[in-house]
Amino acid sequence: MRHAETVTFGGSALNRAAELRGDKADVLALNENSRSIALWRGKPLICGTNLDQLALLPVSQDLFSEADEPPVPPIFLGQSEDGSALFAHDISAWEPAALDTAAMQQFVDPTQQHHPALPDDHRFVELRGVMAQLSARDAELAATARSIFGWHRSHRFCSNCGAESRMAMSGWQRNCPTCKTSHFPRTDPVVIMLITRGNKVLMGRSPGWPDGMYSLLAGFVEPGETLEAAVRREVYEEAGIRVGAVSYLSSQPWPFPSSLMFGCAGEALNEDITVDPHEIEDALWISREDMLTVFSGQHPTMKPSRKGAIAHFLLRNWLADRLD
Structure with missing residues (x-):
């Protein structure tokens, strides 16, 4: 991209x-x-x-x-x-x-x-x-x-022995004075997916979000899992949608608290949505035309995704046909 x-x-x-x-x-x-x-x-x-x-x-x-x-x-x-x-x-x-x-x-x-x-x-x-x-x-x-x-x-305390560690290397390391273990900043990998089927994109919302807020589906990558596998697993778990081909689009550091968002595109193999209420509150398909209405602020129920978030970035480029 x-x-x-x-x-x-x-x-x-x-x-x-x-x-x-x-x-x-x-x-x-x-x-x-x-x-x-x-x-x-x-x-x-x-x-x-x-x-x-x-x-x-x-x-x-x-x-x-x-x-x-x-x-x-x-x-x-x-x-x-x-x-x-x-x-x-x-x-x-x-x-x-x-x-x-x-x-x-x-x-x-x-x-x-x-x-x-x-x-x-x-x-x-x-x-x-x-x-x-x-x-x-x-x-x-x-x-x-x-x-x-x-x-x-x-991460004030050493995960190896439990003693309080100390900041080192100008903030980029913590050293344990007791067991001498060094610890380094953590980043959590997350996939966020632009899942499409024809002219539609899959959107979802989590419990507790403000009224009208929807976004692309997302989830943490598990140990031993590729980005592609994480995309397919998360989308199926949350919405019951099977995903075929997956491609990488863009990444975004997301400091809330410390994630790296991997923006991916995926092709849905079915349309029938089955929401897992333990994962998300709602999911639906939105056509390109309706998404243009969302971005203009004229949609009756859905608000545009927040500017600055990678979801907004991916959706905007999808609407402009600039995902290449």
């Missing part, structure tokens, strides 16, 4: 400079030209009148040393084209003056948090709410930092 890397969170050609992780990155953090992004409880710091830019702050920003005690070590993300270093700091221990905890539990958190030490147009914002507005580089940096910090929070 020629447009594969234009998907959100992909295609910015970030130089991750893995050879500099460790002591060399610590030296770079002292350079006045180095910059850092900030995250608060998974929400990146966004700036600009339209909240469409990732805020890049000096690594010496007081915010980073005051928010946590002791401060959480930064993650080295890579280098900009001019050679300056890029980091990420997590200030999740900061407590805003007031929090709308009920609103924060919504499917997509609409709240914004402002730190008093920052300009008024700097806000911590749910990444899913602004991902389609960010540049490719900003989106990749935010997604990478969110995934890595999420991994550190959920």
